Amino acid sequence: MNHTCPRCHRALYDRHLKACGYCDTPIPEDRQYAPHQIAELDQTLAELNMQRWQQEVDADRRRNHIVIFADGGSV
Ligand SMILES: [Zn+2]
Numbered sequence: 001m002n003h004t005c006p007r008c009h010r011a012l013y014d015r016h017l018k019a020c021g022y023c024d025t026p027i028p029e030d031r032q033y034a035p036h037q038i039a040e041l042d043q044t045l046a047e048l049n050m051q052r053w054q055q056e057v058d059a060d061r062r063r064n065h066i067v068i069f070a071d072g073g074s075v
Pocket of ligand 1: 022
């Protein structure tokens with residue numbers, strides 16, 4: 001499905017919009033996201049955020065380990 005504005009062809013960045021955020025053209029229903037797609041996207045986004053958070057935590061842990069080794073030399 002093509003989630004772009006029929007007039008300016010920009011991506012519909014907000015899936016809840018009923019009109020284009022750039023040129024205010026009403027979005028035909030077949031270009032709007034269906035409720036189940038919105039649910040899927042929300043799920044994907046939540047998983048991505050969780051992964052990103054986990055990566056940051058892991059990176060912090062690695063940094064802290066490096067600091068401990070560099071400072072004290074003790075394990
Ligand atoms: Zn537009």
